Every structure is written in C-alpha cells, then in structure tokens.
Amino acid sequence: MPKVTFVTRDGREIVANVSEGTNVMRAAVDNCVPGIDGDCGGSCACGTCHVYISAEWSGMVAAAKSGELDLLDFAPERDASSRLGCQITITAELDGLVVTVPNSQL
Amino acid sequence: MTTDVDGINLTSFEFWRRPDRMDAFAKLRAERPISWHEFVDGPERGMKGFWALTRYDDVVQVSTDSKTFANSPTTTIGDQDAEEARTEGWFLNMDGAEHFRLRHVVAKAFSPQNVERLRHLAQGHAEDLVLAAKERGSCDFAADIAQPFPIEVICDFLGAPKDNRQWLHQTTLVALAGDAAGPQGLDAIPRAFHELNAYGEMIARDRRKRPPGADLLSVIIEAEIDGRKLSDQEVGIFFQLLVTAGMETTGTAGAHLFRVFLDNPDQMALWVADPKSIAPTGVEEIVRYISPIMHMRRTATADTEIAGQPISAGDKVVMWYIAANRDPARFANPDDFDVRRAPNPHLGFGGGGRHTCLGAHLARMELPILVESVFQHLRDFEPNGPAVTVPSRFVNGITSLPVRYRAI
Numbered sequence: 001m002p003k004v005t006f007v008t009r010d011g012r013e014i015v016a017n018v019s020e021g022t023n024v025m026r027a028a029v030d031n032c033v034p035g036i037d038g039d040c041g042g043s044c045a046c047g048t049c050h051v052y053i054s055a056e057w058s059g060m061v062a063a064a065k066s067g068e069l070d071l072l073d074f075a076p077e078r079d080a081s082s083r084l085g086c087q088i089t090i091t092a093e094l095d096g097l098v099v100t101v102p103n104s105q106l
Numbered sequence: 107m108t109t110d111v112d113g114i115n116l117t118s119f120e121f122w123r124r125p126d127r128m129d130a131f132a133k134l135r136a137e138r139p140i141s142w143h144e145f146v147d148g149p150e151r152g153m154k155g156f157w158a159l160t161r162y163d164d165v166v167q168v169s170t171d172s173k174t175f176a177n178s179p180t181t182t183i184g185d186q187d188a189e190e191a192r193t194e195g196w197f198l199n200m201d202g203a204e205h206f207r208l209r210h211v212v213a214k215a216f217s218p219q220n221v222e223r224l225r226h227l228a229q230g231h232a233e234d235l236v237l238a239a240k241e242r243g244s245c246d247f248a249a250d251i252a253q254p255f256p257i258e259v260i261c262d263f264l265g266a267p268k269d270n271r272q273w274l275h276q277t278t279l280v281a282l283a284g285d286a287a288g289p290q291g292l293d294a295i296p297r298a299f300h301e302l303n304a305y306g307e308m309i310a311r312d313r314r315k316r317p318p319g320a321d322l323l324s325v326i327i328e329a330e331i332d333g334r335k336l337s338d339q340e341v342g343i344f345f346q347l348l349v350t351a352g353m354e355t356t357g358t359a360g361a362h363l364f365r366v367f368l369d370n371p372d373q374m375a376l377w378v379a380d381p382k383s384i385a386p387t388g389v390e391e392i393v394r395y396i397s398p399i400m401h402m403r404r405t406a407t408a409d410t411e412i413a414g415q416p417i418s419a420g421d422k423v424v425m426w427y428i429a430a431n432r433d434p435a436r437f438a439n440p441d442d443f444d445v446r447r448a449p450n451p452h453l454g455f456g457g458g459g460r461h462t463c464l465g466a467h468l469a470r471m472e473l474p475i476l477v478e479s480v481f482q483h484l485r486d487f488e489p490n491g492p493a494v495t496v497p498s499r500f501v502n503g504i505t506s507l508p509v510r511y512r513a514i
Contacts, residue, residue: 037214037217038217038218039213039214039216039217040213040217040462040464041217041218041466041467043455043456043458043459043462043466044170044458044459044460044462045209045213045459045460045461045462045464046209046210046213047206048213048214065170066171066172066173067170067171067172067458067459067460070172070173070202070460071206071460073203074203074206074210106210
C-alpha cells in the first residue's frame, strides 16, 4: 500500500498507508492529519484541502484542471506548489509522496 | 403518444405529465444526445431555447468548466432578470469570487463532520414522525413522514421558529415546482419566492435582537464579506435558499424511496436485513434513481463545443441529471434500482465542481436515519392508494404515497 507522509504545520511527520484510488484529502482526514479540512467532502467545491506538493512530486501528479485552479485563487498562502488534496489520487507511483500542510485553510 | 425525438420538447408542460418520460429521455440520449428545445407555450413563448444534455460525460464536462459554462445570469431554463436571479437563486446564480464568498459562509456548517452534530436531533424527528403514524396502520408516507422529516431538520439547523413550518413547505413547493400546474402556475413562482424571502428577512431581523448562537442563521448574520455584514434582506434570501433546498430535495428522495421499495421488495428486504451496511450505497442509489433536482442550466461564455456540437456564446446549456443518471455508458443496468450499486458516481448532487450540492452530506446523514426509524417500527408495507407525483420540469416531486403497514 503506498505511503504518504504529511508534514504538519508544527513540523510533525505523519506517515499514512493509503489505498490506491484514495485522494490526498480523504487520506489526511482518515488519518487525523490536522490542518486539512475537506468541507465539501472532496467535490472540488470548497478549497479547504489546500496542500503543498514539492516540485519533486508535482510532475508525477496529474495537472490541476481549471476548476481546481479557480479555487486555489482563494487559498491563503498559495504558491506554485499549491494543490487541492481532493484532486490528487494516490497511485502506486506516488508511494513516498510528501504533502505539506499550510498554516491555515479557508 | 409519440416517442419520436422530433416530438420531444422538454419545455412542454404536457411532456412532464407523460408516464413514459424516462423512455423519452432514453430515446434522446441514444438518438439525439444534445438536442435543442424551444419555449412554445403561454407566458414563456419568446424566451430563449436551450440545448439539452442527456449523457453523463457531457453533463460532467459542462459542470466542471465553470469558466466556459457560467451559472449567471441564472440557472433556470426560462429567462430571469438580474433581480429575479439574485432574489430567487442567490449564490446559485452567481460565479467567481462572488459565488465563492457567499457559499463559503456556510460551507463548514455543511461539512460531513459538522452535519454529524445534527444526528441526534434528526433521529428524534424521525422517531416522532414514525411513532405518530405507527399505530394507525396506514398513513400518507410522503405527507406524514418523508416530507416533514427534513423540514424539521433544516429548520432546526437554521434556527427557524417552530411554527409556520408547514406553510414554509407548501410555499417551497410552489416556488420550486409551480410549473407543475402548467403555464398558469408560473405566475405563482415569483410570489412564493417573495413570501419566503420576506419571512427570512423577518426572522433575521428578529434573530439579531438576541445574542448569536450555534444556529446557522447566526453564522450567516455574523459573517463578514469584504468588510461588511449581510443586510436583513440578504440574510432572508440566504435563509430561503437553504430552507427550500433543504426540504424539497430530501423529502422527495425519502418519499420516492418508499415508493420504489414497494416496486422492489427484494431491495427493501436487503436494507431491512442489514441497514448499517446497505444505507451508504442505498442512499446514493435513490439519489441516482430519482434525481430530485432534475436539471440545472448553464450559459456559454464563449463559442465552444460539446461532443462535436457547436455551442455559441450566450447559448443556454441544460444538464439533465435525470437522464445522465441512467446513462448506460456509465451505469450497468441503469434502470434497475440496486441498493448495493458500487461504484455509483451519480450526478444527483450535480455534475461536479464548485456548485456541487451544499447539502449533500446532510442528505446522506438524514436519509439512513429516516429509513432506520421506519424499519424499527413498521413492516409489511403495501400501497394504500395511488402515489401523487409532481409534473414539474425542475423537481421530481412526490406529494402523496398512501401506504398501509404493520406495527412491530
């Protein structure tokens, strides 16, 4: 099962075993990672699953579509590595993915 | 009764009274999946026609591209001026930052985590309604149980007063399904919205007199957007949007569920036998099967195309969830009601994107509670008269489901 490491805003690392096909938001919520909300339940409608994916991994993740980019416009402390966790699906190739949690969500 | 695609006009009030309308949608989907429909009847004659999408993939394409397919000027199939669109649909008819900021006011309140706080309250309401019917041996399942249940829950959630809830429901039915009465019913729709907005404004004004609390009305009253709070009028419209959406849709799903159970006793038996396992998939299936909100309209902001069909800027594009949810390209045996269907990526809460149903998680929490309460007290359901459905073009409504049963 692929492992995903969540780096929380207070510097802790939470390593989660995540089933393939799960999205990063669902993985975070199911593993009680603080700081990722997912208010809309994963529909790309709320922007509260904002995470940072490093350059090392961003090329391996499917590119953001316009709906996700629109919502990221509202995310606090957005940068070039910003993604919405609900739009990132975990595959075997993403084993070892590192996801950083922002200081705040919308 | 023609099922020739040329004879199918989705604006027609007669079409919606046809018992074979699902066959008509299947025919459109198979033979003319993107079809043009003109307004020809009564007060709507002269309004701009629309493209009707009936396939799953086409609905998803439009729903998830909010730049090319906007919610403004309005999401109704008919035409509305800016004031109507604002006061009837509120942020449903908005795009961009304006939409997002208003939805965001209540987004956390409707999260899966937060709606859980209403579980105990919802269970109490379901029990009260079922117990009131239990010893009678028969009731109108829609009017007595399934419709009142979400009315109580959404009104408690909002902090609406205990009185006037029946009036709220009856007025909601006119606002959302006034077209079911035919062209002469159309005039009643704006009046109903006006009354609901006025009621919302009155209770907002009243609510402000007391300290803010945990109720949703407080959350809306206290919210600040661009440095200012909403006016009483704006809070009233917000109230109307949430109360109409929160009652009609879930009430429809719950009532239709028992109508569908009567036609599919094997599916009911599965749910009775193992409610905890079946409820999660069963709820998704009734939403797919019934699609309580049957359509939403978008407007093209630029020349574009959908599956090879050229669409001009300004064209209305209507997503028919009721058809897309039976698309055989996406659902095996789509016309079968299967409470164990999985996966079930239905479009009953929308085709995806930023306008996805805000209340989806509330509905997902409520419906299993309703079913569990019914099955704890009642068995051996039989029809006790004809179901009365609502021939609206918008909501797949049901106002009456006479049943008889045995108390356990």
